[in-house]
Amino acid sequence: MNVSNKIATPDNLFWPQRNSIVSATIIDKAVVLHWNDDQQSTLHPVWLRDNCCCEECLNPVTREHLLDLRDVPLDIRPSSVDIDAEGALVVSWSEGQHRSRYNPDWLHAHSTEARSQRDDQIRQWSATDLSEPPSLDAINGVVTDELLYEALVTILRYGMVRLRGLPTDPAQVETMALRIGPIRETHFNRIFDVISKADSDTLAYTSHHLAAHTDIPTRESPPGIQLLHCRIAEAKGGQSTLTDGFKVAHDIKRQFPAHYKTLISAKWCHANRAGATDYRWSAPIIGLDDRGEPLEVRLLPFSRAPLQADYKDMDSIYAALVCFMDLVNSPDYQISFPLAAGDLIMFDNRRVLHGRSEFYPKTGDRALRGTYIERDDVMSKIREFEQLRSRSS
Amino acid sequence: MNVSNKIATPDNLFWPQRNSIVSATIIDKAVVLHWNDDQQSTLHPVWLRDNCCCEECLNPVTREHLLDLRDVPLDIRPSSVDIDAEGALVVSWSEGQHRSRYNPDWLHAHSTEARSQRDDQIRQWSATDLSEPPSLDAINGVVTDELLYEALVTILRYGMVRLRGLPTDPAQVETMALRIGPIRETHFNRIFDVISKADSDTLAYTSHHLAAHTDIPTRESPPGIQLLHCRIAEAKGGQSTLTDGFKVAHDIKRQFPAHYKTLISAKWCHANRAGATDYRWSAPIIGLDDRGEPLEVRLLPFSRAPLQADYKDMDSIYAALVCFMDLVNSPDYQISFPLAAGDLIMFDNRRVLHGRSEFYPKTGDRALRGTYIERDDVMSKIREFEQLRSRSS
Incomplete structure (x- = not known):
């Protein structure tokens, strides 16, 4: 990347x-x-x-x-x-x-x-190009090395992939992660269950609607790849959403150049302040690499800390943020789809924003289990597979 | 930071x-x-x-x-x-x-x-300022919250600290890490033992001399803080070394401005290519933040991949690298000290370069056990302690 x-x-x-x-x-x-x-x-x-x-x-x-x-x-x-x-x-x-x-x-x-030219493989997408994530079927619930390779290349290309037909046992998501690389732990635990909890320390673990966001921008380096395994999907509601933040950045650059300039320079601090921990990091919403191409997007609306900026800059900083938030949540860019039991979605948490519509716990259970790995791990695994292929060809 | x-x-x-x-x-x-x-x-x-x-x-x-x-x-x-x-x-x-x-x-x-003004606390150092890491004693082997707070503030200030008098049991380093934050796993395992191994997949796990280096620059975001616990120190040799990479960067900027310009811009790729994995990342030796101050240094001499640059730039890129390597290994900047059983050193792996002199396995055992956490975890824990203090004051 x-x-x-x-x-x-x-x-x-x-x-x-x-x-x-x-x-x-x-x-x-x-x-x-x-x-x-x-x-x-x-x-x-x-x-x-x-x-x-x-x-x-x-x-x-x-x-x-x-x-x-x-x-x-x-x-x-x-x-x-x-x-x-x-x-x-x-x-x-x-x-x-x-x-x-x-x-x-x-x-x-x-x-x-x-x-x-690895970068040539990246395909930016809007909801006009795709209506759901590129999907691959695990025949008889088995993810072969060939299937895993296809999945990883799809993540590299689209920033997301859905594997279908996996077993729904609780160990599945960790097993899949460890086939790719070591788990990236955070202060939200090594493996996390996205279920509605009474004493939740984050909105993620409620049944609320969640607008498009990226996870854990409160750290200098947010987790790169999220794996989310749907184990139970009985509750009504709870459609999953995904948005290509790089595509939105690309289009804002062309359509709203002043907002783009603000989004790549004005820093927003994100802070987790529940409980005992106090994680904070400040960075622009759109982070660029040294070629000026998007390296990452960071936005967790409900964990934004108070803006620290000069009064005279606040109009433009807020306007640019709202422009970005409008687009990443608009039906032009955001895809919305149901997760079925046995689905595993993997997406680039520093490129693709995710969210969900409200769900209704009284209508049935809903259980997702997730974890993180890094982009590095995906790249290493792709190189490893390609090295094996090229040696056997 | x-x-x-x-x-x-x-x-x-x-x-x-x-x-x-x-x-x-x-x-x-x-x-x-x-x-x-x-x-x-x-x-x-x-x-x-x-x-x-x-x-x-x-x-x-x-x-x-x-x-x-x-x-x-x-x-x-x-x-x-x-x-x-x-x-x-x-x-x-x-x-x-x-x-x-x-x-x-x-x-x-x-x-x-x-x-x-947190940054005001950072103290750059050379071997003229210090001859060993700032050290704190664990009375009766106990690291109290007060002592841990002092240790974390010392890491923030000097990029390193030594706790002395800890028990030497194998669980010690993980226990200490988990008091600060979640463990940052890498492809070198969650907890690693630095001992001389016959079938080592890295020079680190031999008895060789190791020049000043930072760990795992083969990842986009190398581990932030390394914890290294000395459990057995019977072998002759094996002095530990530490160098403040920020101080060296600071002095190169003044004394060799052309080299500095090269070190902050020319990219070196580091690659781990042993075994099945294939981790690689390219970045300058000195990475700056958006204020132009050093954010990190990255150098693992024995894992440098072939330089990819134009022929005409190679003279200056190699000369700048050798200048940096000379200084980080020179007695003017590098401190050298023995580790005793029960010592735990913690250092900022993105600021302070570490190394060791050769040791002689036939003269006795030497066992270090290590792990990583992130800078974020140190900062969160410091804020947490300060919040508690300010509420009780």
Whole structure:
């Protein structure tokens, strides 16, 4: 979700040899390669030395550097270059007797324009594009690795996915989370039950309507991915809602540029002040990455702390917030759908706002059980699946 | 650690009445207050309406808004203002019959210059200022709430603290963490043992020297606070090291401004590629907050992924990194000290770099047990303790 994280596989170890080096020459201090696909790479000597993967420089088991960069002279130069019988680049160094050998596929992936474009996969959506979350069926209640991979790629693309036909046992949501990554605990517990409680310390655990919101913006880093498993769906009401906050941000930028400017800069503090804890964090409603693209949205209307701003800025800050709240709750952007027992929705809590309509506990039970993991875990699992695929292909 | 998170207590509920309103008037649409300390506040009508804390507008148990901001006309005006017998501000509104009542201390705290300055507490340090971490003794092995509060404030100030004289049982570190907040799990487990292992998947779990580093920069949000409990300290070697990354950043900014500019902008990817997982994140070595002050440092030398940058920028990116690595490992900045059995160090993993010298497993056992929590948890606990103090004072 960040352009610089899209470092191409494969690892230097992995060796299918799809690309080959036509020639390797030393020009000034650089190693210049010509590839069979007509691309050219200019490799920096410190970069090459730094990435030597011999057993002296890189621990073969942990794949961690043993070479301390501080021991590499920054004026190091290659003394000779060669292409060996397996097609690897071999570099001998001016310093000492060291020789380094590089997998051509690895070099190609790390030094040409072939880097994968993960961000291209993101699809922003409004209620015109979709009426419910993209859904996948668990045949006989089983989520295979293939199905899980499809689900994770769908989260990456749409910020949400629904798995259908899962068992309704209480352990289901934790089991599914742990197949992806470690659980992100918060002050609302490791696993939480969304049921109507008499002594609730949050509106979430009542039967009230909940406007579009993101969870736990009271922390510097709110949980990335929410898993919500519907175990019992007998009560009337309680439709689930989801809204693509990135799409709303995109459209506000075009239609209401002044509001957009306010939403990306004015800070709102969110605070949890029930009970003994006192979590607070201040950040803009729309957070951008270093390319100026949305990285996250944060909004929990019922936990907004008092605005701290100059009087003269308050008109515009409130107007921009209400504009955002209007759109994320409007039928143009928000999708509304029933959850059935056995459904598991997973959504990006820092992109997609969720909510629900009021439900009526007297008409039957309603039990959802949820937990969180991080975006990092989804990305790691996708890479792991893709690495396995590419090795077996 | 972020200026806008320093929202002043007390809550609107809390009522010691230290400040009193001398006069309240409506000027244009604003409510203007004069205080007994000669300060003046100009209060925006939407801000006042938004922060009404009557039971209709704010859930008295969860302290969450019931009022939906979208139901407040942005052109709302006060129709009359008054100061009641208890000194509270009472506002009647142009819309409907609603009346709002505000605690004067709460209003004073949220609308004057009296806001607390948490950041002023941060003390940057080098090895000239300190030779070991600020230390607190647990009398008879007991960490009282008072001692824990002192420890947390010390972390906030110095980025580190050492508690001495704790029991050495295996549950100690988890128990201490859970007194502060929920545990931040990562792909290195919930609780981890730093011991020399034959089949280690990371250099951390060997007896090797470890240069100054921060843990898990392979995630978008690395763990905030590390707790490390020394249970057995019989092996020779294995001195612990700590370095204030914020102090190094501060000094590089002054002494090597070009390197500083590179360190806050050039992205390094860190990657964990052992075993099945594949965690990666790219960010500058020094991350700044929106005021341009250091928010975090990230550096795990042995997990740096290949640099992805233009050839022409590589000289300066490598030179800046080596400058940073030289300073964080130099005796001018790095403190080195032995850990004794029963010591628990807690440090800000996003500010303070840690490391250790090589140890010699054949000379005896060495066992550290660690876990992580977040900066948020430390801040919440400090606020909680201070709230209790201020209520009992």
